[in-house]
Amino acid sequence: MFFGQKIHPLNFDIPEQWRINGNTVELSGPSVCLRIHCADIADGCLRLRFENLHDTGSRQHSDAVLPELREGRSVVPMVSSHPNPHLLGEKETDIVQFTTAAGRIELGASCLRLELAGITLDTVAEGIGSCGENLLLNFALNNVEGCYGFGERTRRLNKLGDSAEFLTVDVVAVFRHTYARDDYDPTYVAIPLAILKTGEGFLGLFFDNPGRAVMDTGKSRPGEFWYQAFGGVTDLYALAGPGLADVVRRYAALTGRAPLPPLWALGYHQCRWSYRSAAEFRELAAQFAAADLPVSALWYDIDYMDGFRLFTWNRGAFPDPAGLNHALQAAGIRTVTIVDPGVKREPGYAVYDSGRERQAFCQTASGRDYVGKVWPGDTVFPDFTLANTRDWWAGKLADFLRDNAVDGVWLDMNDPATGYSRSEEMCFDHGSISHDRYHNQYAHFMAMASRAACDRIDPDGRPFLLTRSACAGTQRYSAVWTGDNASNW
Template structure:
């Protein structure tokens, strides 16, 4: 406890409070973002998640009272009391986030656990105090979201989690407190207002969201600083935008990374890889990426190739490239202890590995046997590791898959006292563990960017807040269970809310044996997940789209083709992700906050703002209830118009995933293709669903960073309903990419127009079923569909 407040000093946007037993700092980052900081271990923030933070100009007023200090911005009021108790209110003085006025009081756990444990029952430990704790009052009717990939439902109220990156291949269930990622960030939604808290601490942290006592929630840490950011909305989209302003946003990826991806442990030797590739092409199933797992390496030595399985890596990748496939290879952090192996020798010579407390390189065991761990907390090591990516790039590899980087270890966990250089602030494993994968991803990203001059594709299993700047993620070693398919939806939604716009699961499940029904239902979800990768484990049954029967293959083909059709829409969502930090998969409450019916929907989601997906997530089920929020919605498959703010029942046989399009939507689509680059993307078709609405469509070269220099096109379409016609204004807001579309098609869905005019001149149309299609040049135009 810091004790009584003695005085405070203001320095521009920073307020430094002196208490009897220490110092506390309030810093105004913007009108809606406030940092609360107590320098316990370090005098400065020393953040791994926040880089190059820019303070925004804010309106700041202050007032000293006898028992408190009030700091007021345009959006929030911060009240500071003795013991550095900090409360937050909105501008109307409605409470948002208040410190709890009392001590923790866990509910009583009764009985002797030893007798239960004797039978093998796992019992929960008593809740213990922590070195750093912030306890917040539960005001009532809170909903909590975020925390990255944690198991359980969408709303995290009543859950307890720990942030400690953990490689646990057992079936993930709702009681898991730790998994591969540590994202110490959550969003609170209450009384139609939202705020977020980011606890910027890399030590093991703890979050109890009312599990031990419904009167409060808390977050805590074993060590480090008390350092958290309060991020006010009031909308959820504002909170996500504020959080990603702090920690960074998912950069625009190369378009091929959004195509379908096929992976297995393992596709080797190269003849097996070509067998997979040829099957995709001859079966007319689109695919852009094939992964190589650990068996492509020479004895599991990273940055090597097994020359018996892949005798000429560059010729191998060149042949796949000619077939339209990119190759992504796994790279783990564990470096084989093997004198004469160049990566090991360089690491030893230069002191690049983590050490024990006596300075001796620390050795554990992973796939190659005895292995050492690069110290990614040292900038010299990150540069060295980034340079190693050239080995893979020169072999024709297009992306890197970072795995086992929790870090995983087969001889028990790394001891707490393993030493890391930490860029001039030497520390131990307790502080670096949660950011080990984050720093590895950063080094990998920088290497790929340097040697390709293209947008890097990095996929990582372990990460921390801010890793979204460098890597996409997947949810680790799931199982081929319907329960894991069900769990995937809230897990991915919370990852998106936690800043990770580019995320996915192993489609079909990694461990166990998939079934035709499970793969069919999972690929229907995968079609709408940002990362669309089918991945399965060694010694499980084959899981490729054709591995079961003709019906299952046809369902896979149908939804993979739908994914490619929607690629320009998905690419637009990634443009939004870089601009605003918004996720691709969104919980319904993100856009319908005023509707409490959306707050705990675990089994449906929005794909962007215009498409609602309500997949079947249970075995044997062929119909489901779907909640449609306010407005009108079109059934994607039948064209039926339905009014929202109600539940509808949708029949969904095995080949149907319920999909609904918001009235007024304009959805860009591409023609059929087997892979990105097969055809010239010189034409786009906009599917128009009757209503009032507008849409921004983004176009660039889909692979380089030239768009940052203005080489992109931005189109705007505005749809307005009139009595006798539907009017569409097509305009170009920015023209910087010269190899843009040669023609644009507008498809009015489910309506046969009497006539169509462009700039008041009647033009020829095409009719496909009930759809009316018109073609125009990509220039400012006014299109009228007379109905």
């Protein structure tokens, strides 16, 4: 499947009947078996969970939503007569209703109506479908005047008539033209949030599925909003307005708010690719002082490392990094180091050896350590989905920052970038979970582990932590930087 491709709606199988089974509704038909559950989550927020029983790789965990809001209160489905049964087709006269504190949902075999905060959103007649393990939700854009969100995207603010793919990628490696253009898709960040404007009201739709997905707001077929998830469970959170700010506040309450950064984060920072020696840093600081220009931080790019080995220094160019960084701190200048996830595959290299001992690295389905080809050469990758690995990483990163008097961390290459080596062979949980289940969350769990490292150094501090890739919820641990780009204003 190439970037920009979708599944044609006519290739989806459409459910023909429904039945209630406890607190769930099962939609079925030839080659279709979907299970839908509704829950009241919080004030102005309800959730519809779509499970595809044809999805055999069911192991999945999304960390987007705050833990205390992941269960909610289950809503019992009720049967009622449809006021316009001809809209349901020949086989139906009744519908299923979920009545929640936030709003109401009406569900037929192949259609859905959502009523929330005075806004009504309907699917088209055949608006629910599956194609194998893939899910389709197709909403009619009747009276919708704007669509906002999509998460960390360029192009125009109103995304109505646009399309976006949600898959974290190493943008410059995938799209060679990106130094001159900014309309690439997909991008470094995957946040499938759409905010629809109808009249003076707004309605938020957050599709919580950590796998690859597409949203098309009328680009392929005007008047229709397609959501297509390529496998996995999709939790659709409906977020009430009435205003745009209300929707955003509810989304922040659902997925978490970003912590305050340190005060020095707001000053001027000097960063480029790349300063290569301690002498360059001292000269740079002297030039700022001579020009009477305040500078809050200087940044180390990848050349500070010994052969790009993680948590090392090139001692020829940086013989005393702690001494250099203490001297800069005395002058009021902080330092930030780039940190990649890839660990050089080199027996005898302490970080690699300790990771192997802790079984901290991603593996193939057959149990071999997965190997990519990035800056250090042959490279293995921490499996941040494992608590054991996050603990190992937090310890290594905390020691590196503390021992070298480094003030901030700049996480890179965590899309994850794997060079010419396909990422599909990178599995999780000792090779037992396929790559697509956690691809979009790789950077998220790396940020979680890195935030834990900062907390080990100063539990009450405000760490400076940036990540290149992210998904919904990553803001709880790290801010996001813009990725590789050019200063072409």
